[in-house]
Amino acid sequence: MRLLLIALLALLGMASPGRAEEFSLTIKDHRFEPAELQVPAGHALTLNVTNQDASPEEFESNDLDIEKVIPGGQSAVIRVEPLDAGRYEFYGEYHEDSAKGVMVAK
């Protein structure tokens, strides 16, 4: 399985033009911190999401087309394609009532 994945990676190449700008988000008490993230429009972004809760969370955004599980006490790297200016909502699927946030691209 591992070999297969490496072969797949090698085959397709890790071409990623330009450097992505990095941003960080923290999940604590089933809330995002910051709940509103200002990002530049038109740039590829890397989002480092750290889950400080003991329980897992699923970072989900229909606007950004992202779905990623982040186990308790761990962090995850999420790639975001260059965005048009606008508001992009995201939430934690396992705690939808409290875990809500928005990414504002300008």
Place this chain on the structure above:
Amino acid sequence: MLGALVIVFREVIEAGLVVGIVLAATRGIPGRGWWVSFGILLGVLGAGIVAIFAGAISNAFAGSGQELLNAVVLIVAVISLTWHNVWMAEHGREIAAEMRKVGIDVSEGRKPLTALTIVVFVAVMREGSEIVLFLYGIVVAGTDMSALLTGGILGLVAGAALTALSYYGLTAIPARYIFSVTGALIALLAAGMAAQAVHFLQAAGIVTTLGTKVWDSSWLLSDSSILGRLLHVLVGYTDRPTALQLVVYLATLATMFVLIRLARAEWPVRSAS
């Protein structure tokens, strides 16, 4: 309790629809119950393993492990579904004809059933791991366990009921047409999964070509609505597809169509009988 019910229900129907279609697609093939149950069992085990190693998987391959795992299992499922449909193109007619008789050669049924066991396994593992993680989260948070259990069980029962409903709905189709219908459903299922695999490869940053969104129909039917989710599983609906997703979706359908034609052409004697 309601949270647990909704999430478990949602994931169960997503896997359940796949199981329902597989069951309908294998009508009349002896031993299918065993193969499908085996797939479910493997899927539940796999879900537990994926959930336990969620952290390690997530951090693998520069943080793209989760996306890559999803892409790989989806590709395996697409290949299995294609394999099944091609096999059915060769043998479906005989099975439909003998549906009411006993004693179809079991060895003949072995090939596509391995393929469908894999498909059931993959579907249950993918959706199941989310259930395991979610329920684990509730346990860690120390929420009332009995409420969690009630919600989870109700969600499971409701999801299973819907699966049964979809299966019986499909079996109501006359034997003559059933394999045409399930064949079409499986082709759409495979195309949808292929497009989803592309999505994960794009999310992992491995595939960067044709990444432009072709349309946005989220105002009409959102991916996150129940109907959107069901159509996502069944025909691969997505409210913001990328160009590559569309290309791969259509290419999968075309490939399946061509392979089925070729498989039929290889057996002129059988189809004439």
